[in-house]
Amino acid sequence: xxxxxxxxxxxxxxxxxxxxxxxxxxxxxxxxxxxxxxxxxxxxxxxxxxxxxxxxxxxxxxxxxxxxxxxxxxxxxxxxxxxxxxxxxxxxxxxxxxxxxxxxxxxxxxxxxxxxxxxxxxxxxxxxxxxxxxxxxxxxxxx
Amino acid sequence: xxxxxxxxxxxxxxxxxxxxxxxxxxxxxxxxxxxxxxxxxxxxxxxxxxxxxxxxxxxxxxxxxxxxxxxxxxxxxxxxxxxxxxxxxxxxxxxxxxxxxxxxxxxxxxxx
Amino acid sequence: xxxxxxxxxxxxxxxxxxxxxxxxxxxxxxxxxxxxxxxxxxxxxxxxxxxxxxxxxxxxxxxxxxxxxxxxxxxxxxxxxxxxxxxxxxxxxxxxxxxxxxxxxxxxxxxxxxxxxxxxxxxxxxxxxxxxxxxxxxxxxxxxxxxxxxxxxxxxxxxxxxxxxxxxxxxxxxxxxxxxxxxxxxxxxxxxxxxxxxxxxxxxxxxxxxxxxxxxxxxxxxxxxxxxxxxxxxxxxxxxxxxxxxxxxxxxxxxxxxxxxxxxxxxxxxxxxxxxxxxxxxxxxxxxxxxxxxxxxxxxxxxxxxxxxxxxxxxxxxxxxxxxxxxxxxxxxxxxxxxxxxxxxxxxxxxxxxxxxxxxxxxxxxxxxxxxxxxxxxxxxxxxxxxxxxxxxxxxxxxxxxxxxxxxxxxxxxxxxxxxxxxxxxxxxxxxxxxxxxxxxxxxxxxxxxxxxxxxxxxxxxxxxxxxxxxxxxxxxxxxxxxxxxxxxxxxxxxxxxxxxxxxxxxxxxxxxx
Numbered sequence: 001x002x003x004x005x006x007x008x009x010x011x012x013x014x015x016x017x018x019x020x021x022x023x024x025x026x027x028x029x030x031x032x033x034x035x036x037x038x039x040x041x042x043x044x045x046x047x048x049x050x051x052x053x054x055x056x057x058x059x060x061x062x063x064x065x066x067x068x069x070x071x072x073x074x075x076x077x078x079x080x081x082x083x084x085x086x087x088x089x090x091x092x093x094x095x096x097x098x099x100x101x102x103x104x105x106x107x108x109x110x111x112x113x114x115x116x117x118x119x120x121x122x123x124x125x126x127x128x129x130x131x132x133x134x135x136x137x138x139x140x141x142x143x
Numbered sequence: 144x145x146x147x148x149x150x151x152x153x154x155x156x157x158x159x160x161x162x163x164x165x166x167x168x169x170x171x172x173x174x175x176x177x178x179x180x181x182x183x184x185x186x187x188x189x190x191x192x193x194x195x196x197x198x199x200x201x202x203x204x205x206x207x208x209x210x211x212x213x214x215x216x217x218x219x220x221x222x223x224x225x226x227x228x229x230x231x232x233x234x235x236x237x238x239x240x241x242x243x244x245x246x247x248x249x250x251x252x253x254x255x
Numbered sequence: 256x257x258x259x260x261x262x263x264x265x266x267x268x269x270x271x272x273x274x275x276x277x278x279x280x281x282x283x284x285x286x287x288x289x290x291x292x293x294x295x296x297x298x299x300x301x302x303x304x305x306x307x308x309x310x311x312x313x314x315x316x317x318x319x320x321x322x323x324x325x326x327x328x329x330x331x332x333x334x335x336x337x338x339x340x341x342x343x344x345x346x347x348x349x350x351x352x353x354x355x356x357x358x359x360x361x362x363x364x365x366x367x368x369x370x371x372x373x374x375x376x377x378x379x380x381x382x383x384x385x386x387x388x389x390x391x392x393x394x395x396x397x398x399x400x401x402x403x404x405x406x407x408x409x410x411x412x413x414x415x416x417x418x419x420x421x422x423x424x425x426x427x428x429x430x431x432x433x434x435x436x437x438x439x440x441x442x443x444x445x446x447x448x449x450x451x452x453x454x455x456x457x458x459x460x461x462x463x464x465x466x467x468x469x470x471x472x473x474x475x476x477x478x479x480x481x482x483x484x485x486x487x488x489x490x491x492x493x494x495x496x497x498x499x500x501x502x503x504x505x506x507x508x509x510x511x512x513x514x515x516x517x518x519x520x521x522x523x524x525x526x527x528x529x530x531x532x533x534x535x536x537x538x539x540x541x542x543x544x545x546x547x548x549x550x551x552x553x554x555x556x557x558x559x560x561x562x563x564x565x566x567x568x569x570x571x572x573x574x575x576x577x578x579x580x581x582x583x584x585x586x587x588x589x590x591x592x593x594x595x596x597x598x599x600x601x602x603x604x605x606x607x608x609x610x611x612x613x614x615x616x617x618x619x620x621x622x623x624x625x626x627x628x629x630x631x632x633x634x635x636x637x638x639x640x641x642x643x644x645x646x647x648x649x650x651x652x653x654x655x656x657x658x659x660x661x662x663x664x665x666x667x668x669x670x671x672x673x674x675x676x677x678x679x680x681x682x683x684x685x686x687x688x689x690x691x692x693x694x695x696x697x698x699x700x701x702x703x704x705x706x707x708x709x710x711x712x713x714x715x716x717x718x719x720x721x722x723x724x725x726x727x728x729x730x731x732x733x734x735x736x737x738x739x740x741x742x743x744x745x746x747x748x749x750x751x752x753x754x755x756x757x758x759x760x761x762x763x764x765x766x767x768x769x
Contacts, residue, residue, distance in 0.1 A: 031198065035222060064279060071272040078269050085258055093261040094316040103199055130229050134236070141240060154433070161426060170422060177429050181436065188440045213439065216388055220432060223395045227425050230399060234406055234418050241411045252412050253489045 001051050009051040017044040024120035028109045034119025041120065042127035054135055063132040070125035077118040080111060146187055153180035167235045167245045171228065178224040182217045189213035259299060260313040260330050263340065263379040264393075267292055271372035278365025285368035286355045292372060293348040296379075300340050309333055309751065310765050312385070323769065325446045329385035331766060334751025338597065339382045339513055341748075342604045345732075346504045347375050353612055353725040354497040356718070357619060367407060374400040374501070378509040385766065386445045387435050394431075394510050398424055398477070401506055405494040416489035423476060423486045431473035437466045448766035451522045467523055471515070471532070478511025480570065481539040484563050491562065492555035492624075496615020499555060503562045504608035508600055512566060516573055521755070521762040527581040534574030534677075541567030542680060545687045552626050554614045557695065558607065561650065564684060565603045571677060572596020572665045573756070579672050586757065588671045594745075594753045595664030602657045602736055606649040609729040613643040616718045616726065617699065626695065631704025635715045638723050640700045642730040647696055649733045651689035657736040664740075 023030075024037030049057070084095040101108030157180060160173020189210030197211035235245075242250050270292040278285040303309070310333035318327030351371060358364050377397030384390040402424065406417035439445060441462055442453040454463055476483035491503050519529060544564030551557040576593035579585070616639045617632065618624055633640040649656040652663075662685055669678040717723070738744050755762065 029198075029200070031196065033218075035218060068276055068279065071275040074272045075269060075276075078265060082265060092258070092314070092317045093265070096316070134233065137236070154429075158426070161422060167418070174422060174425050174429075177426065181429055181432050184433070185436045185439075188436060212445070216439075219388075219392060223392070223399075223428075226395075226399055227421070227428075230402060231418070231421055231425070234414055234421065237409060238414050238418060241414060250415050252415055253493070 001053075005051050009047055013044045013048050016047070017041060020044065020120075020124075024116055025113065026106070027116035028112045029104065029106070034116040035123050037116070038120040038123025039127065041124040042131075045124075045128055046131050049131070049135075054139070059132055059136050059139065063129060063136060066125045066128045066132065070122055070129060073118050073122035073125065077115065077122070080114055080118070147184065150180050150184040150187065153183070165247055167238065167247060170247075171231050171235060174231070175224070175228055178220070178227075182220055182224075185213045185217050185220070257307075257311045257313055257332075259303070260311060260332055260383065261315065262299060263296065263383060264376055266296060267372040267376035267379065271369045271376065274365055274372065275369045278368065282364065285365040286358075289351045289368045289372060290348065290355070293344055293351050293375065296344040296375075297341075297348055300337065300344055303332065303337055304341070304747065309337060312766055320767070323767070324444070325449055325767065328389055329446065329766065330383045331385040332383060333755050333762070333765070334753075335513070335517070335755040336382050338601075338748065338752040339509055340379065342601055343375065343378050343382065343505050343509055346501065346604050346608045347371075349608065349725040349729055350497040350501050350612075353500075353615075353722050354495075355721040357495065357497055357615060357722060361408065367404070370400045370404050371498075371501075373397075374404065374506070378505065381510055382513060386447055387438065387450070388445050390514065391428075391431060391435060394477075394514075395428060397506065397510055398428065401498075401502060404498045405490050405502075407495055407498070410493075412489075413493045416493035420486045420490040423483075427473045427476035427483070430469055430476075434466050434469040434473060437462075437469070441466070446766075447517070447522050448763035451524075451763045452767070454522070455524055463523065464528070467519070467529060470518060471529075474511055474515050474518075475536065477507065478515060478570075479507050479540075479563055479566060480511075480536045481543050481563070481567075484540070484544070487563060488556050488559045491559035491611075492553060496555075496611055496618065499559075499615070500608040500611035503559065503611060504604040507562070507566060508569075508604065512569060512600070515570075516756060520577070520759045525577055525581050525759060527578070530574060530577035530581050534571060534578060537567045537570030537574050538677060538680060539567070540564065541571060541684050545684050545691070548691055549687065553624050554617070554626055554695065554699065555611070555624060557691065558610050558614060561688065561691070562603075562607060564688065565599070565607065565650070568662065568665060568681065568684075569596050569600050569603065571681070572599060572668070575665075575669055575672050575674060575677070576756070578674075580757075580759075584672065588668060590753055590757055591664060592668035592672065593756050594749055595661055595668055597752050598664065598739060598749060599658075599661035601739075602649070602661050602733075605729055605732050605736060606646045606656075606658060609642060609646040609726060609733065610650070612722070612726050612729070613639055613646065616722055619718060619722070620715050626698040629699050630702035631700075632715070633700045634704075636717050638717055638726060642726040643700065644696060645730045645733055647692040651692050652685045653689075655737055656733055657739070660737055660740050 020037050020040035020043070023032040023040060024034060027033035027037065081094050084097050085093055096110035096112075098110045100110045107113070154177055157173045157175075157177030160176060161170055164170055164173060189212065191207060191209050194207045194209035197208040197214070238250065239245060244250070270288060274285040274288055310331060313330040313332070315328040315330060320326065354367070354371075358367055361367065374397050377393045377400060380393030381390055381397065384393060402417055402421045405420055406413050438450060441459065442450050444450060444453065472483070479487040491499050494502060515533070519525070519533065523529065541564050544560055544562075544567060548557050548560035548564065551560060573593050573596040576589040576596070579589040579592065614624070616636070617629065620636065621629065621632075623629055645656065649658040652659045662681065666678045666681050669675075669681065739749060
């Protein structure tokens with residue numbers, strides 16, 4: 001890619017990443033939440049790979065890393081949801097057992113922000129894994 | 144009422160794409176159009192006249208909200224559509240490598 | 256007391272992603288962990304059958320009804336759900352155990368076990384869900400895993416079959432979502448029991464019939480009824496053999512036929528026109544499936560066409576019950592017919608699973624699927640031959656195997672309800688099935704041996720232990736399921752399932768509580 005694209009991507013990808021994290025964390029106060037924010041975070045990484053080319057990465061290790069990150073995010077999600085089964089007094093799956101604060105504050109609404117963060121990491125890792133898998137297939141075929 | 148009929152028209156256009164086109168990628172795009180039209184229909188079902196976005200905030204006058212349940216349904220349906228489309232495209236590019244063509248009239252190994 | 260209901264979904268889901276993480280470091284982890292997960296699910300199902308009073312209504316997240324309107328996600332465990340859970344987990348366990356030896360030659364084995372556990376989790380979720388959109392989400396989870404599993408060994412035929420399966424399955428899922436959107440537009444609720452209340456009181460009957468037709472088209476494609484059957488022969492014959500047995504034995508039942516019964520008995524009010532359409536589709540499937548299967552020479556394609564025909568038997572069995580209920584006929588005839596249909600569901604899962612595992616064993620040893628090139632394997636592979644003989648006698652309806660009893664109950668119920676044409680067709684189809692399977696047995700196992708086997712460069716032996724164990728156990732189950740006609744055994748397993756469909760209005764009272 002030309003020098004303009006590379007320079008603009010260098011400046012912008014950090015801002016895009018930060019914007020994605022803002023949308024994930026404020027999921028219970030503004031529209032957005034886990035899935036939309038996760039897509040934006042994945043967009044930041046994919047933009048970097050498209051602008052600079054895939055020669056800078058060892059693609060196999062990247063793909064293994066993002067695949068493991070995705071699976072562990074889902075396991076963390078299941079763990080938080082199942083911990084409600086052990087809380088005394090309410091033995092039900094998926095019950096909201098953390099204290100709910102006042103409406104409109106950042107730390108409120110029980111465990112919904114935790115779920116948003118887990119889903120955001122999972123969606124970003126999943127989209128990155130799909131992109132890297134297709135890229136690895138293209139390299140394999142061209143050889 | 145015309146809005147719902149236009150959504151069904153978009154669904155039928157996508158169905159025409161799946162049924163009548165010969166290129167593999169055009170079939171995938173037809174399926175994607177069908178899926179977007181059903182998502183649009185679901186959101187339109189939940190519209191209330193004069194409503195605003197269904198978010199609870201601190202400065203809350205006595206407002207009318209649109210129905211939030213179809214919006215949650217559509218969020219899930221978009222994710223499912225993403226999974227379907229990406230799996231279809233991965234299989235389509237592997238098919239191209241094996242058969243050297245995108246034309247479905249050539250890809251006819253399984254018969255009878 | 257009822258904390259175990261979400262475990263049917265959480266355990267395979269967590270196990271799938273655990274296999275994805277640990278399997279990339281240690282390769283043999285996935286094989287044994289999958290069998291362990293499925294064995295624990297069978298144990299949980301047997302515990303539910305023998306020591307828990309059903310039905311259980313489980314509100315996820317503790318969100319109970321507000322002013323008698325159910326607003327949360329509910330999971331319902333009643334007689335029909337428990338029956339299907341037993342079928343899914345039993346066949347799943349034997350397929351997973353079989354694939355310990357079969358999948359050793361593939362390189363990305365741990366992804367296979369991840370997708371397998373995801374498919375089982377999706378099917379368990381479909382059977383347990385109490386509202387319509389949750390059912391759609393779990394159905395998509397199971398269906399997308401099966402699209403990826405059909406294309407697993409990346410040959411030309413498998414990719415083509417998977418693409419056809421995906422396009423048709425995707426279009427049918429969109430029809431289902433459109434039907435759900437229309438239902439939500441009319442009733443403003445997603446809970447199955449609540450929808451049945453609203454449809455029962457405010458009868459806008461043209462709209463309800465329109466939605467019923469759309470949903471029947473969508474789920475009919477998942478259940479491989481005629482005229483929606485075009486994807487089944489390609490997909491079921493090109494998949495790896497344990498996946499063929501799972502697809503043909505469990506998937507077309509759990510996400511096709513079960514959902515049709517649940518929605519058309521417990522959600523929509525039973526009407527004569529719908530029952531007539533369902534029984535007609537069942538009859539067409541039964542007859543056309545077996546006529547298309549006669550001319551096939553590929554083993555797995557022949558077995559796939561026979562799946563269409565046997566699912567026609569199940570739909571006829573329950574459809575006659577629906578016709579009798581819609582006509583206000585004698586309830587004993589309806590109960591007999593529905594019991595016959597559901598008994599044939601279980602039998603078909605067992606013997607069709609066994610037949611696909613046998614075909615896989617033959618392909619594993621010889622590499623050939625064309626029956627004209629096989630022959631004389633009975634002396635070289637004794638276990639495969641004997642289990643295949645048992646399964647063929649089951650599917651053709653020869654006593655004392657289980658297929659005879661379930662087909663007999665369906666035919667007797669058809670005669671008692673007055674539909675003599677259906678019973679004659681059922682007997683006729685059974686005779687043609689017998690002829691077809693005599694051909695399979697003769698050309699595959701009992702013919703003159705192909706001279707390539709004796710020359711020494713082909714080295715055909717008996718299959719490894721894990722595959723033998725699954726096949727022998729399923730063959731024993733083929734004989735053991737004949738015990739379901741004994742009244743004591745029948746009352747534990749089949750009678751709760753029949754009661755759910757027979758007393759269809761009790762479902763909404765049990766869930767909503769008023």
